[in-house]
Amino acid sequence: MDNVTPLGGDVYEIDTRMAGYSGITAGYLILGDRPCLVETGTSTSAPVVRDALSSLGVGPDDLATVVVTHIHLDHAGGVGDIAGYYPSAEIVVHEKGARHLADPSRLMASAKMVWGDKLDVLFGTLAPTDAARIRALGDTGTIDLGNGRTLASHYSPGHAKHHVGLLDSHTGDLYVGDAAGVYLPETGDLRPATPPPDFDLDVALGSIALFTALQPQRLLFSHYGPVDDVSPILERSAEELRIWVDLTKQARAEGLDLDHAVAMVRERTRERYAALRAGDATAEQFELLSGAPSNVAGIMHWLDLIPR
Numbered sequence: 246m247d248n249v250t251p252l253g254g255d256v257y258e259i260d261t262r263m264a265g266y267s268g269i270t271a272g273y274l275i276l277g278d279r280p281c282l283v284e285t286g287t288s289t290s291a292p293v294v295r296d297a298l299s300s301l302g303v304g305p306d307d308l309a310t311v312v313v314t315h316i317h318l319d320h321a322g323g324v325g326d327i328a329g330y331y332p333s334a335e336i337v338v339h340e341k342g343a344r345h346l347a348d349p350s351r352l353m354a355s356a357k358m359v360w361g362d363k364l365d366v367l368f369g370t371l372a373p374t375d376a377a378r379i380r381a382l383g384d385t386g387t388i389d390l391g392n393g394r395t396l397a398s399h400y401s402p403g404h405a406k407h408h409v410g411l412l413d414s415h416t417g418d419l420y421v422g423d424a425a426g427v428y429l430p431e432t433g434d435l436r437p438a439t440p441p442p443d444f445d446l447d448v449a450l451g452s453i454a455l456f457t458a459l460q461p462q463r464l465l466f467s468h469y470g471p472v473d474d475v476s477p478i479l480e481r482s483a484e485e486l487r488i489w490v491d492l493t494k495q496a497r498a499e500g501l502d503l504d505h506a507v508a509m510v511r512e513r514t515r516e517r518y519a520a521l522r523a524g525d526a527t528a529e530q531f532e533l534l535s536g537a538p539s540n541v542a543g544i545m546h547w548l549d550l551i552p553r
Protein backbone atom coordinates (compact mmCIF):
# COMPACT_ATOMS: atom_id res chain seq x y z
CA MET A 246 0.00 0.00 0.00
CA ASP A 247 1.36 3.42 -0.85
CA ASN A 248 0.30 4.85 2.51
CA VAL A 249 2.25 2.28 4.58
CA THR A 250 5.96 2.82 5.33
CA PRO A 251 8.07 0.27 7.24
CA LEU A 252 10.23 1.98 9.86
CA GLY A 253 12.14 -1.06 11.15
CA GLY A 254 11.59 -3.01 14.37
CA ASP A 255 8.20 -4.27 13.10
CA VAL A 256 6.88 -0.71 13.18
CA TYR A 257 4.82 0.60 10.24
CA GLU A 258 3.81 4.20 9.66
CA ILE A 259 0.32 4.57 8.21
CA ASP A 260 -0.76 7.77 6.51
CA THR A 261 -4.32 8.05 7.82
CA ARG A 262 -5.20 10.65 5.18
CA MET A 263 -7.16 13.11 7.27
CA ALA A 264 -9.77 14.78 5.05
CA GLY A 265 -8.01 13.25 2.04
CA TYR A 266 -4.69 15.03 2.67
CA SER A 267 -1.43 13.08 2.52
CA GLY A 268 1.35 13.48 5.06
CA ILE A 269 -0.69 15.23 7.76
CA THR A 270 -1.81 12.53 10.19
CA ALA A 271 0.18 9.40 10.97
CA GLY A 272 -0.91 6.27 12.78
CA TYR A 273 1.53 3.48 13.60
CA LEU A 274 1.17 -0.28 13.71
CA ILE A 275 3.51 -2.30 15.91
CA LEU A 276 3.38 -5.87 14.61
CA GLY A 277 4.19 -8.98 16.65
CA ASP A 278 2.28 -11.43 18.80
CA ARG A 279 -0.02 -8.71 20.02
CA PRO A 280 -0.38 -6.13 17.24
CA CYS A 281 -0.95 -2.60 18.51
CA LEU A 282 -2.27 0.44 16.65
CA VAL A 283 -1.05 3.83 17.92
CA GLU A 284 -3.50 6.61 16.86
CA THR A 285 -6.54 5.84 14.70
CA GLY A 286 -6.72 9.13 12.85
CA THR A 287 -10.15 10.63 12.23
CA SER A 288 -13.41 8.76 11.82
CA THR A 289 -13.18 9.16 8.05
CA SER A 290 -9.67 7.64 8.26
CA ALA A 291 -10.96 4.37 9.71
CA PRO A 292 -11.46 2.54 6.36
CA VAL A 293 -7.99 3.71 5.25
CA VAL A 294 -6.49 2.30 8.43
CA ARG A 295 -8.40 -0.97 8.08
CA ASP A 296 -7.08 -1.44 4.54
CA ALA A 297 -3.53 -0.69 5.71
CA LEU A 298 -3.78 -3.21 8.55
CA SER A 299 -5.17 -5.88 6.28
CA SER A 300 -2.28 -5.30 3.82
CA LEU A 301 0.02 -6.02 6.79
CA GLY A 302 -1.80 -9.26 7.55
CA VAL A 303 -3.79 -7.97 10.53
CA GLY A 304 -7.35 -9.25 10.25
CA PRO A 305 -10.50 -8.48 12.26
CA ASP A 306 -9.60 -10.78 15.16
CA ASP A 307 -5.86 -10.04 15.23
CA LEU A 308 -5.54 -6.53 16.60
CA ALA A 309 -4.83 -6.72 20.35
CA THR A 310 -4.61 -3.04 21.27
CA VAL A 311 -5.57 0.42 20.08
CA VAL A 312 -3.92 3.25 21.99
CA VAL A 313 -4.26 6.99 21.45
CA THR A 314 -1.85 9.65 22.73
CA HIS A 315 -4.83 11.92 23.41
CA ILE A 316 -8.46 12.25 22.38
CA HIS A 317 -8.33 15.14 19.89
CA LEU A 318 -10.25 14.06 16.80
CA ASP A 319 -7.24 13.95 14.46
CA HIS A 320 -5.79 11.25 16.78
CA ALA A 321 -8.81 9.45 18.23
CA GLY A 322 -11.78 10.35 16.02
CA GLY A 323 -11.72 6.86 14.52
CA VAL A 324 -11.62 4.93 17.80
CA GLY A 325 -15.31 3.94 17.74
CA ASP A 326 -15.14 2.74 14.12
CA ILE A 327 -11.86 0.88 14.64
CA ALA A 328 -13.20 -0.74 17.83
CA GLY A 329 -16.11 -1.98 15.70
CA TYR A 330 -13.83 -3.46 13.02
CA TYR A 331 -11.58 -5.19 15.59
CA PRO A 332 -13.82 -6.70 18.29
CA SER A 333 -10.94 -8.24 20.29
CA ALA A 334 -8.95 -5.03 20.61
CA GLU A 335 -8.59 -3.31 23.96
CA ILE A 336 -8.85 0.48 23.71
CA VAL A 337 -6.25 2.28 25.82
CA VAL A 338 -6.34 5.99 26.70
CA HIS A 339 -5.42 8.28 29.57
CA GLU A 340 -8.00 8.29 32.37
CA LYS A 341 -8.88 11.95 31.72
CA GLY A 342 -9.97 11.04 28.18
CA ALA A 343 -11.64 7.67 28.79
CA ARG A 344 -15.19 8.84 29.41
CA HIS A 345 -15.19 10.91 26.20
CA LEU A 346 -14.48 7.79 24.13
CA ALA A 347 -17.39 5.98 25.83
CA ASP A 348 -19.68 8.99 25.43
CA PRO A 349 -18.37 11.43 22.80
CA SER A 350 -21.34 13.82 22.96
CA ARG A 351 -19.59 16.58 24.93
CA LEU A 352 -16.36 16.26 22.96
CA MET A 353 -18.24 16.46 19.66
CA ALA A 354 -20.29 19.45 20.86
CA SER A 355 -17.16 21.40 21.79
CA ALA A 356 -15.46 20.42 18.52
CA LYS A 357 -18.54 21.71 16.68
CA MET A 358 -18.14 25.07 18.47
CA VAL A 359 -14.49 25.30 17.37
CA TRP A 360 -14.77 23.98 13.81
CA GLY A 361 -18.39 24.71 12.81
CA ASP A 362 -19.26 23.52 9.33
CA LYS A 363 -15.72 22.25 8.74
CA LEU A 364 -16.11 19.59 11.43
CA ASP A 365 -17.71 16.96 9.20
CA VAL A 366 -15.24 17.35 6.35
CA LEU A 367 -12.12 17.46 8.52
CA PHE A 368 -12.95 14.90 11.20
CA GLY A 369 -16.30 13.17 10.76
CA THR A 370 -18.03 11.90 13.90
CA LEU A 371 -16.41 10.03 16.79
CA ALA A 372 -18.57 6.96 17.47
CA PRO A 373 -18.94 5.70 21.06
CA THR A 374 -16.95 2.71 22.34
CA ASP A 375 -18.32 0.19 24.83
CA ALA A 376 -16.89 1.34 28.18
CA ALA A 377 -16.07 -2.28 29.08
CA ARG A 378 -13.47 -2.33 26.30
CA ILE A 379 -11.67 0.82 27.44
CA ARG A 380 -8.64 0.66 29.74
CA ALA A 381 -7.77 3.95 31.41
CA LEU A 382 -4.14 4.83 32.07
CA GLY A 383 -2.88 6.70 35.12
CA ASP A 384 0.44 8.58 35.29
CA THR A 385 2.16 5.50 33.89
CA GLY A 386 0.96 2.23 32.42
CA THR A 387 2.03 -0.68 30.26
CA ILE A 388 0.79 -2.21 27.03
CA ASP A 389 1.83 -5.79 26.33
CA LEU A 390 3.12 -6.14 22.74
CA GLY A 391 3.96 -9.83 23.16
CA ASN A 392 7.30 -11.66 23.53
CA GLY A 393 8.35 -9.48 26.44
CA ARG A 394 8.07 -6.29 24.39
CA THR A 395 6.07 -3.47 25.95
CA LEU A 396 4.87 0.03 25.31
CA ALA A 397 5.18 2.15 28.46
CA SER A 398 2.88 5.14 28.77
CA HIS A 399 4.00 8.37 30.42
CA TYR A 400 1.51 11.10 31.28
CA SER A 401 2.55 14.20 29.33
CA PRO A 402 0.04 17.06 29.65
CA GLY A 403 0.51 20.62 28.40
CA HIS A 404 -0.93 20.30 24.88
CA ALA A 405 -3.92 18.45 26.30
CA LYS A 406 -4.71 17.33 29.83
CA HIS A 407 -5.31 13.77 28.65
CA HIS A 408 -2.02 13.31 26.74
CA VAL A 409 0.45 10.43 27.06
CA GLY A 410 3.77 9.61 25.41
CA LEU A 411 4.47 5.93 24.63
CA LEU A 412 7.93 4.33 24.82
CA ASP A 413 8.67 1.04 23.01
CA SER A 414 10.94 -1.20 25.11
CA HIS A 415 12.32 -2.94 22.01
CA THR A 416 13.12 -0.03 19.68
CA GLY A 417 13.36 2.94 22.07
CA ASP A 418 10.78 4.69 19.89
CA LEU A 419 8.82 7.40 21.68
CA TYR A 420 5.37 8.22 20.30
CA VAL A 421 5.14 11.91 21.14
CA GLY A 422 1.60 12.71 19.93
CA ASP A 423 1.37 16.51 19.86
CA ALA A 424 3.34 17.15 23.07
CA ALA A 425 6.52 18.06 21.16
CA GLY A 426 4.72 20.09 18.48
CA VAL A 427 4.09 19.57 14.77
CA TYR A 428 7.00 18.47 12.60
CA LEU A 429 7.16 18.86 8.81
CA PRO A 430 9.51 16.23 7.36
CA GLU A 431 9.64 18.02 3.99
CA THR A 432 11.40 21.04 5.50
CA GLY A 433 12.48 19.92 8.99
CA ASP A 434 10.31 22.67 10.49
CA LEU A 435 8.88 22.29 13.96
CA ARG A 436 6.03 24.38 15.34
CA PRO A 437 4.36 24.34 18.73
CA ALA A 438 0.79 23.08 19.11
CA THR A 439 -0.80 25.17 21.88
CA PRO A 440 -4.57 25.04 21.38
CA PRO A 441 -7.21 26.02 23.93
CA PRO A 442 -8.43 25.04 26.45
CA ASP A 443 -5.67 22.95 28.06
CA PHE A 444 -2.40 24.55 26.94
CA ASP A 445 -0.10 25.37 29.86
CA LEU A 446 3.49 26.43 29.20
CA ASP A 447 5.08 25.14 32.40
CA VAL A 448 3.27 21.84 32.20
CA ALA A 449 4.17 21.47 28.50
CA LEU A 450 7.85 22.20 29.20
CA GLY A 451 7.72 19.61 31.99
CA SER A 452 6.47 16.99 29.53
CA ILE A 453 9.28 17.80 27.08
CA ALA A 454 11.79 17.44 29.94
CA LEU A 455 10.23 14.08 30.79
CA PHE A 456 10.57 12.95 27.17
CA THR A 457 14.24 13.96 27.23
CA ALA A 458 14.80 12.06 30.47
CA LEU A 459 13.33 8.90 28.91
CA GLN A 460 16.29 8.94 26.45
CA PRO A 461 14.36 7.68 23.44
CA GLN A 462 16.23 6.45 20.36
CA ARG A 463 13.74 8.00 17.96
CA LEU A 464 10.67 10.24 18.06
CA LEU A 465 7.52 9.29 16.16
CA PHE A 466 5.38 12.35 15.51
CA SER A 467 1.66 12.01 14.81
CA HIS A 468 2.25 15.06 12.59
CA TYR A 469 4.41 13.74 10.97
CA GLY A 470 6.75 10.77 10.97
CA PRO A 471 10.03 9.61 12.52
CA VAL A 472 12.87 11.85 13.74
CA ASP A 473 16.24 10.37 14.75
CA ASP A 474 17.82 13.59 15.98
CA VAL A 475 16.14 13.37 19.36
CA SER A 476 17.89 15.92 21.57
CA PRO A 477 18.03 18.84 19.11
CA ILE A 478 14.38 18.40 18.20
CA LEU A 479 13.19 18.27 21.83
CA GLU A 480 15.28 21.38 22.56
CA ARG A 481 13.65 23.05 19.58
CA SER A 482 10.21 22.04 20.92
CA ALA A 483 10.86 23.88 24.16
CA GLU A 484 12.34 26.90 22.34
CA GLU A 485 9.32 27.16 20.02
CA LEU A 486 6.93 27.15 22.98
CA ARG A 487 8.86 29.92 24.72
CA ILE A 488 9.01 32.10 21.61
CA TRP A 489 5.29 31.83 20.86
CA VAL A 490 4.40 32.51 24.47
CA ASP A 491 6.74 35.53 24.68
CA LEU A 492 5.33 37.04 21.50
CA THR A 493 1.75 36.45 22.60
CA LYS A 494 2.56 38.10 25.95
CA GLN A 495 3.93 41.13 24.07
CA ALA A 496 0.81 41.35 21.91
CA ARG A 497 -1.31 41.18 25.03
CA ALA A 498 0.75 43.84 26.80
CA GLU A 499 0.23 46.10 23.78
CA GLY A 500 -3.52 45.58 24.19
CA LEU A 501 -4.04 43.83 20.85
CA ASP A 502 -7.25 41.87 20.37
CA LEU A 503 -7.05 38.23 19.32
CA ASP A 504 -7.11 38.87 15.55
CA HIS A 505 -4.35 41.46 15.74
CA ALA A 506 -2.33 39.32 18.13
CA VAL A 507 -2.57 36.41 15.70
CA ALA A 508 -1.41 38.63 12.83
CA MET A 509 1.53 39.93 14.84
CA VAL A 510 2.69 36.53 16.08
CA ARG A 511 2.27 35.02 12.61
CA GLU A 512 4.39 37.78 11.08
CA ARG A 513 7.11 37.68 13.75
CA THR A 514 7.49 33.87 13.65
CA ARG A 515 7.27 33.47 9.86
CA GLU A 516 11.00 33.57 9.25
CA ARG A 517 11.52 30.63 11.59
CA TYR A 518 9.84 28.18 9.24
CA ALA A 519 11.28 27.22 5.88
CA ALA A 520 7.85 26.11 4.67
CA LEU A 521 6.42 29.58 5.27
CA ARG A 522 9.45 31.44 3.92
CA ALA A 523 9.17 29.49 0.69
CA GLY A 524 5.40 29.82 0.50
CA ASP A 525 5.57 26.05 0.29
CA ALA A 526 2.41 24.01 -0.23
CA THR A 527 3.22 22.06 2.93
CA ALA A 528 2.64 25.25 4.93
CA GLU A 529 -1.04 24.40 4.66
CA GLN A 530 -0.39 21.56 7.10
CA PHE A 531 0.66 24.05 9.76
CA GLU A 532 -2.51 26.04 9.27
CA LEU A 533 -4.67 22.95 9.71
CA LEU A 534 -2.87 21.38 12.63
CA SER A 535 -1.15 24.18 14.55
CA GLY A 536 -2.57 27.30 12.96
CA ALA A 537 -1.59 30.65 14.42
CA PRO A 538 -5.21 31.44 15.44
CA SER A 539 -5.48 28.24 17.47
CA ASN A 540 -1.99 28.55 18.97
CA VAL A 541 -2.37 32.19 19.98
CA ALA A 542 -5.89 31.61 21.34
CA GLY A 543 -4.57 28.73 23.46
CA ILE A 544 -1.72 30.81 24.85
CA MET A 545 -4.06 33.77 25.54
CA HIS A 546 -6.45 31.44 27.35
CA TRP A 547 -3.63 30.18 29.54
CA LEU A 548 -2.39 33.72 30.25
CA ASP A 549 -5.94 34.68 31.27
CA LEU A 550 -5.92 31.93 33.88
CA ILE A 551 -2.63 32.95 35.52
CA PRO A 552 -3.26 35.02 38.65
CA ARG A 553 -1.56 38.41 38.33
Ligand SMILES: [Zn+2]
Nearest residue numbers: 317319320423
Ligand atom coordinates in the same frame (compact mmCIF):
# COMPACT_ATOMS: atom_id res chain seq x y z
ZN1 LIG B 1 -2.93 16.51 16.54
